[in-house]
Amino acid sequence: MQLKLFVLSASSVVLWLTPLVALDKTLDIHKALQGVSLGAAIACAVTAGNIAREQAEQNDIEEIKTRAITADVVDEIATTAYISQQQRQQEAEQILATDERIDEQEVELNSIKESLELLLNQTNSDSSSLAVVNLSTRQREQIELILQCHAKGISGKNKILKEVWGVSAGSSQAYRNAKAEYEYLMPFIKEEEGG
């Protein structure tokens, strides 16, 4: 199309100027040729002008299309950037929320720890009564018997072992077990006697 445009433009100029310069005005045939040439030159120039105008309009349309595509691409990039920013913000908010949850859990754990420490202190202070509660029935009976021995005036360890456990002093295993059990029960007996 551009070749046609250039050929028509050049032809119009040549058909316009060449007959005017080269041909003789006095000859009728030359004069007629000049008129025909000028008419053809006008036709060539107008056709070339129309083609150039169409090309210019198409170029404008292409430019508008390019601008629209560029705007679409820019818009898409901006949208993507906006979405990724939103995602980052959401992730940051989630991380912050997790931190807050961890803080809450730490506070809860601390309160549980404090409660357990309080309970432990209370347990230590009430350890004897709790231990009494945890004694077996046989041990309770043994304590009762030892207390009865004390009431009767029997106070020696070996005598009590003989009365309650039925073992004589020596190196037998039964004596050693009875002695260990008696020593274990001694604090409770003192408490019973004191309380």
Next chain:
Amino acid sequence: MRAMYLANYFVAGCIASSFLGWVASLHPMAFRAVLCLLVAIAITWGLSWLLDFSLSKLLKISVADL
């Protein structure tokens, strides 16, 4: 391309004026007719130049759009 388009129409106008000259050279009457045509065109152009705002109001057109 826009310059090409304008240049071609300009050349077409130039050739048209040459064509009028060629027509004027054919016969004295044709010369007078072309002369009258040119004078009429010149008068019209001058009046339009001088009375553009009045004409635009009369014809209800905007000068800025021309």
